Amino acid sequence: MTAAIALSGLRKSFGRTSALDGLDLTVRAGEVHGLLGPNGAGKTTTLRILLGLLRADSGTATVLGGDPWRDIATLHRRLAYVPGDVTLWPNLTGGEVIDLLGRLRGGINTTRKAKLIERFEFDPTKKGRAYSSGNRQKVALISALASDVELLLLDEPTAGLDPLMQAVFEDCVAEIRAEGRTVLLSSHVLAEVEKVCDRVSIIRHGKLVETGSLTELRHLTRTSVEADLVSPPDGVVTLPGVHEAHVSGTHLRCQVDTDQLDPVLRALTGLGVRGLMCRPPTLEELFLRHYEVNR
Amino acid sequence: MNALTGTGTLVRLALRRDRVLLPVWIAVFVLMAVTSASATKGLFPTAESVVQAASVMNGTPALVAVYGRIYDPTSLGALAMLKALGTGAVIVGILSIVLVVRHTRAEEDAGRLELVGSGVVGRWAPLTAALAVVVGADVVLGVLTAVAVAAAGLPVAGSVAFGLAWMSVGVAFACIAAVAVQVVRTARAAIGLSMALLGVVFLLRAAGDTADVAGPRWLSWLSPLGWGQQFRPYAGDRWWVLAITLAFAVVVAAVAYLLVSRRDHGAGVFPERLGPATAAPSLRGPLSLAWRLHRGVLLGWTIGFVTYGLMVGSVADSIGSMMGSAESQEMLLKLGGRDVLTDAVFAAMFGLLAVIASAYGVLTSMRLHTEETAGRANPVLAAAVTRARWAMSHVWVALAGTALLLVSAGLAAGVVHAVQTGDGGQVGRVLVGALVQVPAAWVLTGVVVTLFGVSPRLAAAGWAVLVAFLLLGELGPLLELDQWLMDFSPFAHVPRMPGGTVTAAPLVWLVVVAVALTAAGLTALRRRDVA
Ligand SMILES: Nc1ncnc2c1ncn2[C@@H]1O[C@H](COP(=O)(O)OP(=O)(O)O)[C@@H](O)[C@H]1O
Numbered sequence: 001m002t003a004a005i006a007l008s009g010l011r012k013s014f015g016r017t018s019a020l021d022g023l024d025l026t027v028r029a030g031e032v033h034g035l036l037g038p039n040g041a042g043k044t045t046t047l048r049i050l051l052g053l054l055r056a057d058s059g060t061a062t063v064l065g066g067d068p069w070r071d072i073a074t075l076h077r078r079l080a081y082v083p084g085d086v087t088l089w090p091n092l093t094g095g096e097v098i099d100l101l102g103r104l105r106g107g108i109n110t111t112r113k114a115k116l117i118e119r120f121e122f123d124p125t126k127k128g129r130a131y132s133s134g135n136r137q138k139v140a141l142i143s144a145l146a147s148d149v150e151l152l153l154l155d156e157p158t159a160g161l162d163p164l165m166q167a168v169f170e171d172c173v174a175e176i177r178a179e180g181r182t183v184l185l186s187s188h189v190l191a192e193v194e195k196v197c198d199r200v201s202i203i204r205h206g207k208l209v210e211t212g213s214l215t216e217l218r219h220l221t222r223t224s225v226e227a228d229l230v231s232p233p234d235g236v237v238t239l240p241g242v243h244e245a246h247v248s249g250t251h252l253r254c255q256v257d258t259d260q261l262d263p264v265l266r267a268l269t270g271l272g273v274r275g276l277m278c279r280p281p282t283l284e285e286l287f288l289r290h291y292e293v294n295r
Numbered sequence: 296m297n298a299l300t301g302t303g304t305l306v307r308l309a310l311r312r313d314r315v316l317l318p319v320w321i322a323v324f325v326l327m328a329v330t331s332a333s334a335t336k337g338l339f340p341t342a343e344s345v346v347q348a349a350s351v352m353n354g355t356p357a358l359v360a361v362y363g364r365i366y367d368p369t370s371l372g373a374l375a376m377l378k379a380l381g382t383g384a385v386i387v388g389i390l391s392i393v394l395v396v397r398h399t400r401a402e403e404d405a406g407r408l409e410l411v412g413s414g415v416v417g418r419w420a421p422l423t424a425a426l427a428v429v430v431g432a433d434v435v436l437g438v439l440t441a442v443a444v445a446a447a448g449l450p451v452a453g454s455v456a457f458g459l460a461w462m463s464v465g466v467a468f469a470c471i472a473a474v475a476v477q478v479v480r481t482a483r484a485a486i487g488l489s490m491a492l493l494g495v496v497f498l499l500r501a502a503g504d505t506a507d508v509a510g511p512r513w514l515s516w517l518s519p520l521g522w523g524q525q526f527r528p529y530a531g532d533r534w535w536v537l538a539i540t541l542a543f544a545v546v547v548a549a550v551a552y553l554l555v556s557r558r559d560h561g562a563g564v565f566p567e568r569l570g571p572a573t574a575a576p577s578l579r580g581p582l583s584l585a586w587r588l589h590r591g592v593l594l595g596w597t598i599g600f601v602t603y604g605l606m607v608g609s610v611a612d613s614i615g616s617m618m619g620s621a622e623s624q625e626m627l628l629k630l631g632g633r634d635v636l637t638d639a640v641f642a643a644m645f646g647l648l649a650v651i652a653s654a655y656g657v658l659t660s661m662r663l664h665t666e667e668t669a670g671r672a673n674p675v676l677a678a679a680v681t682r683a684r685w686a687m688s689h690v691w692v693a694l695a696g697t698a699l700l701l702v703s704a705g706l707a708a709g710v711v712h713a714v715q716t717g718d719g720g721q722v723g724r725v726l727v728g729a730l731v732q733v734p735a736a737w738v739l740t741g742v743v744v745t746l747f748g749v750s751p752r753l754a755a756a757g758w759a760v761l762v763a764f765l766l767l768g769e770l771g772p773l774l775e776l777d778q779w780l781m782d783f784s785p786f787a788h789v790p791r792m793p794g795g796t797v798t799a800a801p802l803v804w805l806v807v808v809a810v811a812l813t814a815a816g817l818t819a820l821r822r823r824d825v826a
């Protein structure tokens with residue numbers, strides 16, 4: 001499968017703050033890719049480089065086979081962007097802006113637009129300054145989702161939406177995936193990414209720390225294990241992949257790296273198991289772990 | 296918590312934001328006043344020369360319309376400070392308007408006032424803080440100017456009256472802007488409304504001052520700019536005018552406070568209207584978007600320029616007959632008759648208009664900066680629009696608008712003048728006088744584009760460049776600056792029309808400079824990061 005987006009060794013600093021520090025990222029054509037990271041990780045900077053708004057200090061970036069800095073006019077007909085912070089022209093209505101942005105991109109699908117306006121329960125007749133931040137976001141979203149483009153770049157697009165509208169958004173992304181289009185969705189909320197993305201990249205301090213499908217990432221997570229044993233579990237605690245072990249007599253509570261689960265369980269059955277409780281891994285824990293290292 | 300809680304914090308915040316802007320502006324004003332005071336003294340060594348110059352000034356309606364009247368023809372101070380009093384007061388008014396809007400509606404537009412408003416801040420605090428800062432700045436300006444001008448050698452009492460005149464005009468327009476920001480919904484509209492009012496009261500004063508004894512002289516008394524004149528510095532020093540301006544300020548400010556209590560945050564006094572749900576087919580590219588964003592403002596400016604053109608056209612002809620004495624009539628005939636003087640009035644007036652039209656170009660091309668920093672350039676540039684095409688959409692409006700303004704003023708003046716003289720050929724002659732100014736005015740747009748291309752923050756320096764050109768033209772001859780220095784101003788190269796001969800070379804060069812500056816800006820823009 002070809003890559004819709006390929007970044008390697010991308011660096012960008014603003015004066016003395018380094019926003020991207022050798023970022024590598026691959027987004028395959030036809031997938032919904034989640035770009036996860038805490039605030040200030042460099043998600044917005046990445047997207048703005050992909051749009052040719054910022055120029056990387058070093059490293060290479062390819063978008064839809066082109067150079068995002070050079071091939072602006074041709075590339076931008078094939079992609080749509082939803083900024084994280086949408087500002088509108090105060091004297092244009094939301095409906096006018098939706099149409100205008102679509103036309104600037106090279107055309108808008110009017111039937112799809114009408115459907116989206118209805119699904120997002122959006123009032124297109126108000127003037128720009130009269131919209132709340134969630135509604136301003138809907139303007140950019142509707143315009144982007146209604147365009148027949150190959151690639152959608154979405155920067156925290158649901159930040160201002162209520163849960164009902166977030167669900168509508170998730171449905172829309174699922175439909176786009178079914179049509180075989182590519183989406184790069186930045187977010188700092190794991191739950192949203194878990195629901196809609198095929199693959200995820202986690203970045204921190206402008207570097208890629210994990211990337212892969214959700215199943216692959218789950219392998220990186222830890223299973224929590226609680227066991228009641230026949231004899232004290234002293235040897236188990238020092239096995240590779242065992243973390244945060246708490247032992248009281250013959251009772252053990254610990255976290256186990258998912259790929260080390262097998263040897264640990266073998267060791268436990270060697271001691272004789274009276275009772276066992278395993279809680280399946282969640283991405284949340286993996287995610288928070290990366291966030292915490294950050295602090 | 297009462298309605299004024301937090302005012303002190305907001306005042307400190309505003310002073311911090313303006314810590315460079317305010318001192319620089321005040322220094323520029325004081326410098327302008329001192330230069331006028333000291334430079335003019337040398338030009339009129341004898342009492343007779345003062346009287347003669349004053350009677351020429353008072354006898355020239357166009358000058359009276361622009362600067363006001365000299366109320367004591369024997370007073371050197373009144374003569375020396377005439378231009379500073381008239382033009383300076385207008386600029387003090389503009390500055391006060393911009394400052395009040397900057398600290399009220401502009402903050403509200405940006406959403407920052409909401410942040411502040413949700414803190415421990417009373418409902419009246421933001422307006423009170425803005426007025427305190429601006430009125431305070433006007434008072435400081437008045438005091439420093441009075442001291443500096445007196446130190447330059449003019450009578451103390453007159454200097455104090457002069458300082459008071461500037462101060463009270465500033466305070467009046469600060470209060471007018473305070474109302475405007477409540478009535479309309481955006482900073483831009485608030486500035487537009489206040490400036491329109493400034494234009495109206497300027498015309499009222501001009502009409503009142505040029506009226507003859509039987510005419511509507513009282514019109515000047517309806518204008519805060521007229522009150523500024525009525526302090527009559529160095530020509531009677533009428534302190535009591537201060538009572539009028541203060542009463543006006545208190546009443547207008549009270550209206551502003553009343554409106555603050557009545558309206559919602561972020562709203563104006565009138566409810567928002569709904570608009571079309573889909574864009575008209577014509578709204579399809581960057582240029583049509585730029586036109587949509589600028590057309591309202593351009594219409595306002597055009598009305599102003601047409602009005603000014605009508606005024607200039609109607610007074611220009613009366614000048615010959617105003618030159619009362621037999622000798623001066625005779626001298627004029629030798630010089631080529633009153634037409635020469637009429638032509639000179641047109642050339643001078645269009646020179647002034649060119650500077651104002653170039654300010655429109657600066658304002659309009661500065662919109663690039665606003666659009667970028669507000670994040671509205673982003674979605675356009677993320678679509679299939681190159682940076683050059685986006686930037687040019689606003690630049691085209693700036694260039695075409697500048698030309699439109701000068702042409703409409705030239706046409707208006709020409710038609711009126713043709714009707715008065717019964718000579719249809721005058722339309723073309725006068726129009727050419729306005730047209731030759733266009734390339735010089737375009738240069739300023741080019742300057743802004745270059746600055747913006749290098750860095751969006753630099754764009755605002757376009758105003759400084761405009762003021763520098765203006766000062767070079769106004770003060771350069773007084774200070775006897777070297778010609779090469781004065782030649783930096785594009786306005787120094789405009790042929791004097793009508794009446795002179797059109798030489799194509801300087802006009803072509805000015806166009807080349809404007810194009811080169813624009814191209815340089817676009818090239819720089821292509822290389823830098825966009826916010
Ligand atoms: N224009 C800018 N000037 C200076 N620093 C910036 C600029 N844009 C981003 N940064 C810095 O770069 C880092 C990454 O920012 P950003 O990409 O916006 O993060 P995210 O979108 O993941 O929250 C942050 O430390 C931020 O402060």
Ligand SMILES: [Mg+2]
Pocket residue numbers: 043044045084155156
């Ligand atoms: Mg961001």
